[in-house]
Amino acid sequence: MNVKWMGLVLILFLSTNALGQGLFEEAEKSKDKEKAFELNGYLRSTFYLGKVPEENNGELKSGYGEFSLKLKARKKSFGSAFAEVRFRNGHEFNNQISELNLREAYVSAYLGRFDFKLGHQIVVWGRADGINPTDNITPKNMLNRSPDEDDKRVANFLLRALYNAQPVRFEFIWVPVFKPSVVPTDLIEFPPGIILGDPVYPDASLENSAFAAKLNLELAAFDGSLSYFDGHNPFPGISPSPPPPGPPVPGLTISLESYRMRVFGADFSTTVAGSFGLRGEVAYAKPFGDYAISAHIPNPDLRYVFGMDKEFSGNFSIILQYIGKYVYDFVPIVEPSDPADIPAYELELKNRIITSQQYKTSHSFSFRLGWNLLH
Structure with a gap:
């Protein structure tokens, strides 16, 4: 593999609990109860620098901003649902990238x-x-x-x-x-x-x-x-x-x-x-x-x-x-x-x-x- 890249030189990472709130009335009655609906995520900026193959020059290997949104819903002790969506925009492998990715989406049942x-x-x-x-x-x-x-x-x-x-x-x-x-x-x-x-x-x-x-x-x-x-x-x-x-x-x-x-x-x-x-x-x-x-x-x-x-x-x-x-x-x-x-x-x-x-x-x-x- 000719393409070689050096490690991360700068990571800007911000993790935020965007909206950790219950949207159902029964979840709002008491803060001690587990929320029926949670929404959170993060923002992140990352870039990598490396060497141009077979040349003595540096180049940007990867640079992008990423936004993640996570959703979790729970119905008492019967079950729950989880989903995460990520959006990434920037530059990678000498190409512009703009990606929307459903990272996970599943339901759970507790019996x-x-x-x-x-x-x-x-x-x-x-x-x-x-x-x-x-x-x-x-x-x-x-x-x-x-x-x-x-x-x-x-x-x-x-x-x-x-x-x-x-x-x-x-x-x-x-x-x-x-x-x-x-x-x-x-x-x-x-x-x-x-x-x-x-x-x-x-x-x-x-x-x-x-x-x-x-x-x-x-x-x-x-x-x-x-x-x-x-x-x-x-x-x-x-x-x-x-x-x-x-x-x-x-x-x-x-x-x-x-x-x-x-x-x-x-x-x-x-x-x-x-x-x-x-x-x-x-x-x-x-x-x-x-x-x-x-x-x-x-x-x-x-x-x-x-x-x-x-x-x-x-x-x-x-x-x-x-x-x-x-x-x-x-x-x-x-x-x-x-x-x-x-x-x-x-x-x-x-x-x-x-x-x-x-x-x-x-x-x-x-x-x-x-x-x-x-x-």
């Missing part, structure tokens, strides 16, 4: 120990910071530039059911229609002779639905969970595809193609020595299909994250994490000597980069320093 949520939702799994091997339910937009990593998340239509039996909570999720993550194919350099065709994604047949289940344990000093996911990976791979209609074109036509997988995961978080937080997350991913002959299907792998965090006086915090991966049945790829084999080699190489399977084992560290200036 005894059961909670049901149906609609356009974002589901976040995992207790590690930023890198979550168990988080495979809803897609992400990898082109999103924002000071908040959560803004990369994209909602999908799904049904979420929870059974609360404290300190245990069961969670079941059904995703009827596949929705892919936004992969920056326009920013990936392919060698001459490779043509990007239309993506290959599953249709809305029920057999293509995704299912997930999770068992949560929530105690005063320890939180943990066991999870299972069976569905198409929101991050597709790249596969060879039939050439487009029309006169024959020399080269290799490729397409983004999804694949189904099973993921078994676990995570935990706890506090030791009074103020040090410990967290961990591990997941084993097993794809369907023959990964030995299908370029877009990765090998089974084991991913794990372990970290610690500490909060200091003055609203400072630090998070340090170790991130590792082990790839099963790993076979190194060697650059071919025959030029005719170069396209297939490049295809395999790009897939391994997308899935972070360039090596049998990989190790990395992440460090996050936080300073809360607003609260």
